[in-house]
Ligand SMILES: Nc1nc2c(ncn2[C@@H]2O[C@H](COP(=O)(O)OP(=O)(O)OP(=O)(O)O)[C@@H](O)[C@H]2O)c(=O)[nH]1
């Protein structure tokens with residue numbers, strides 16, 4: 001694995017821009033998420049900088065005046081890392097590094113870093129490593145790589161052209177090696193999936209930190225690592241679950257996020273195959289998160305990228321225990337009522353109503369409404385099971401109201 005940028009206990013600042021499409025409130029929400037990502041990576045955010053601009057500066061992303069402020073702050077406050085919410089071009093990253101003389105990360109770099117930290121199995125590590133090298137390749141020029149340490153020495157300005165070429169070749173070789181390694185593992189995984197037989201396959205999908213693993217643990221009585229950080233799960237877990245008399249396979253897998261780096265989607269393709277090949281999706285949503293509607297869009301976008309959109313889906317709104325609408329005073333005639341003020345009851349009358357029966361409101365933590373969950377999942381799995389085993393009805397005998405087999 002590529003040495004990870006160690007952000008442990010690092011003091012960091014965040015930088016984002018306000019544009020026509022992204023107003024100040026939106027930026028704050030995005031920076032909240034970036035701060036959570038930074039915290040997950042082990043860093044501490046000391047300050048946020050933002051600038052209004054129509055288009056980012058092609059050389060330094062933000063303008064030179066603002067950059068001067070950041071530089072001053074970085075120096076005075078002993079900041080170790082400056083993190084941008086948007087993707088920086090390799091040239092921008094290099095230029096900014098020169099000015100600020102500290103670690104410069106963009107959102108993609110930060111997410112890759114967290115994945116690197118959290119990948120435990122050799123399979124996950126190989127996938128992350130491939131994504132890291134693909135991210136690194138266009139950024140090699142002028143970068144201080146550790147591929148050839150012997151080149152070091154005080155006063156080195158960075159590798160010359162021929163050395164960059166050598167670095168590029170090393171990285172390209174590494175990439176093709178990793179791809180071969182993954183192809184071998186993929187074959188094994190495919191065989192494994194084939195061996196699981198014809199049981200109906202159900203996959204938990206959703207934004208990161210919504211409670212997928214917690215739900216998996218509650219439903220399958222297994223112990224899957226869950227914690228209040230982003231990307232707690234990188235490896236896929238599959239458990240056999242039986243509801244009443246109906247067995248099926250339940251998969252817990254990596255969570256999604258807005259602007260999930262394409263390199264990661266690419267190299268996690270085989271992990272995501274698990275989702276693509278499943279028969280039913282349980283799309284878990286953290287309804288207590290102010291941005292949950294946008295989260296749903298991000299998840300759907302990634303699902304469509306991996307060709308998994310349009311499958312039978314149950315929308316599972318989780319964390320109802322933590323849902324709190326913003327309060328609106330009765331005599332307040334100025335504040336406009338928005339969806340942030342909706343009660344759960346009001347929410348159910350919105351677009352959620354159109355989802356008909358395919359929607360659930362639960363708390364995996366407090367085990368609220370889990371009976372409803374089991375019933376709906378049972379119904380959905382049964383529907384698929386019947387089409388697959390039309391003659392095998394002993395698995396799910398229907399009972400009449402007297403409890404006798406029909
Ligand atoms: N209040 C509340 N918290 C919950 C609920 N379900 C899960 N959580 C918490 O949410 C956090 C994330 O839970 P996980 O189960 O790790 O979430 P995940 O979707 O698997 O996350 P990733 O693997 O990171 O994608 C943990 O701190 C859980 O305790 C719930 O119903 N209510």
Ligand SMILES: [Mg+2]
Pocket residue numbers: 212213214225226232233253255
């Ligand atoms: Mg998880």
